[in-house]
Amino acid sequence: MDNTVEREAMFYDQLEDQQVRCLLCPHCCLLKVGEIGTCRGRKNISGKLIAINYGKTMGISLDPIEKKPLYHYRPGSQILSLGPNSCNFSCFYCQNYDSSQISCPTGYISPEQLYNLVLEHSYQNYKQVAFTYTEPFTWYEYIYDFAKIAKDTDIVMVTNGYINPVPLKELMPNIRAMNIDLKSIRNEFYVKYCNGGLETVKQTIITAYNFGIHIELTNLLIPTLNDSDEDIKDLIDFVASVSIDIPLHFSAYYPAYKSNIPPTPSRIVLRACQLAKEKLSYVYAGNIWSDEFKETYCPKCHNLVISAQRRIVGIDDKGQCNNCSYKIYGVF
Numbered sequence: 001m002d003n004t005v006e007r008e009a010m011f012y013d014q015l016e017d018q019q020v021r022c023l024l025c026p027h028c029c030l031l032k033v034g035e036i037g038t039c040r041g042r043k044n045i046s047g048k049l050i051a052i053n054y055g056k057t058m059g060i061s062l063d064p065i066e067k068k069p070l071y072h073y074r075p076g077s078q079i080l081s082l083g084p085n086s087c088n089f090s091c092f093y094c095q096n097y098d099s100s101q102i103s104c105p106t107g108y109i110s111p112e113q114l115y116n117l118v119l120e121h122s123y124q125n126y127k128q129v130a131f132t133y134t135e136p137f138t139w140y141e142y143i144y145d146f147a148k149i150a151k152d153t154d155i156v157m158v159t160n161g162y163i164n165p166v167p168l169k170e171l172m173p174n175i176r177a178m179n180i181d182l183k184s185i186r187n188e189f190y191v192k193y194c195n196g197g198l199e200t201v202k203q204t205i206i207t208a209y210n211f212g213i214h215i216e217l218t219n220l221l222i223p224t225l226n227d228s229d230e231d232i233k234d235l236i237d238f239v240a241s242v243s244i245d246i247p248l249h250f251s252a253y254y255p256a257y258k259s260n261i262p263p264t265p266s267r268i269v270l271r272a273c274q275l276a277k278e279k280l281s282y283v284y285a286g287n288i289w290s291d292e293f294k295e296t297y298c299p300k301c302h303n304l305v306i307s308a309q310r311r312i313v314g315i316d317d318k319g320q321c322n323n324c325s326y327k328i329y330g331v332f
C-alpha cells in the first residue's frame with residue numbers, strides 16, 4: 001500500500017520564520033520547520049502543516065458495536081473499525097498505549113478504498129464505520145475527506161473529546177454517534193495524568209449532544225485517582241445536567257503503560273453504577289466479571305428492553321418500549 005500520502009492540514013496559522021500553529025485541538029502546538037505536534041500526526045514541512053498520519057491505519061477490524069462501547073446504537077451490529085497511530089493525550093495508564101503512544105507500522109487506505117470496504121461490510125443495509133482505538137480527531141482531514149465521498153455512511157467516533165470548537169462544529173454534521181471518554185470530573189486529573197483539560201471535553205459533550213449526535217460516555221475508574229464517591233457523584237451530576245438519557249459506562253482499569261496501580265476491584269465499578277442509577281436512566285458496568293448493569297430496562301415501566309447479550313427484546317420499530325411506549329434513547 002502507498003504509505004506516502006501527505007495532505008495539508010486544516011485549521012492552522014502560518015507565522016513568522018515558517019513557523020505554524022495548529023488549531024485543531026487546545027494544545028495549539030507551535031511548530032518550527034521539521035517539528036511534529038504533540039499528537040505525532042501533524043508536522044511542519046517547509047512552513048506548511050501536513051497531516052503525516054493521513055489514511056495510515058494500524059489495521060482494520062470488524063468489531064461488535066458494543067466494544068466501542070455503544071449500547072444504544074444499533075445493538076448487535078458489527079462495525080468496520082480503524083484508527084490512526086496518533087493521540088493528543090498521553091495518559092500514563094493508557095490501556096491502548098501500544099497503538100496510541102508508540103509509533104508502530106501502518107498501511108495506507110484511501111478514503112475511496114475505505115468506502116468500498118464499508119459497502120462490503122454494511123450491516124442490514126446500514127453503512128457505518130467507527131474511527132477508534134486511539135484519538136480519531138487527530139485524523140481530522142482523513143475523516144473529513146472520507147465523509148465527503150461517503151455521504152450515506154454513518155460515522156462513529158470513539159474519542160477523548162479534546163478538540164477545538166470550530167473543527168468540531170465543521171465535522172459534526174457527518175457524525176452519527178460518539179462514545180466520549182470522560183476520564184474524570186476534575187481538571188487536575190486531566191492536567192496531571194493525561195496532558196489534557198476537562199473544560200474542552202465537557203463542551204464537546206454538550207455541543208455534540210445538543211446537535212443531535214447519539215452520545216454515550218465512558219469513565220475508566222482508576223483506584224485512588226478518580227474513584228472517590230465525591231468524584232463519581234460530581235461526574236454523574238454533570239452528565240445529568242446535560243441529559244439523564246445519556247448512557248454512562250463505568251469501566252475497570254488494568255495496569256498498563258507507565259502505571260503499576262492495581263486493577264479496579266469490581267465492587268468499585270458496581271458502586272459507581274449504583275450511584276449513577278439514582279440519577280441517570282442508563283448505566284453500565286464494563287471490564288468486570290459480573291452480570292449486573294449489563295441489561296437495559298425501560299426507565300418508565302422497568303420492562304426489559306435489551307438483554308445482557310445486547311439483543312433487543314422490548315423495543316418497537318419506533319424506538320419505544322413495547323410495554324408503555326416510552327421512547328428509549330438511541331438508534332435502533
Ligand code: SF4
Pocket residue numbers: 022023024025026027028029036037038039040041042088138
Ligand atoms: S492536533 Fe496535534 S499538532 Fe494539532 S494542536 Fe493538537 S496535538 Fe498539536
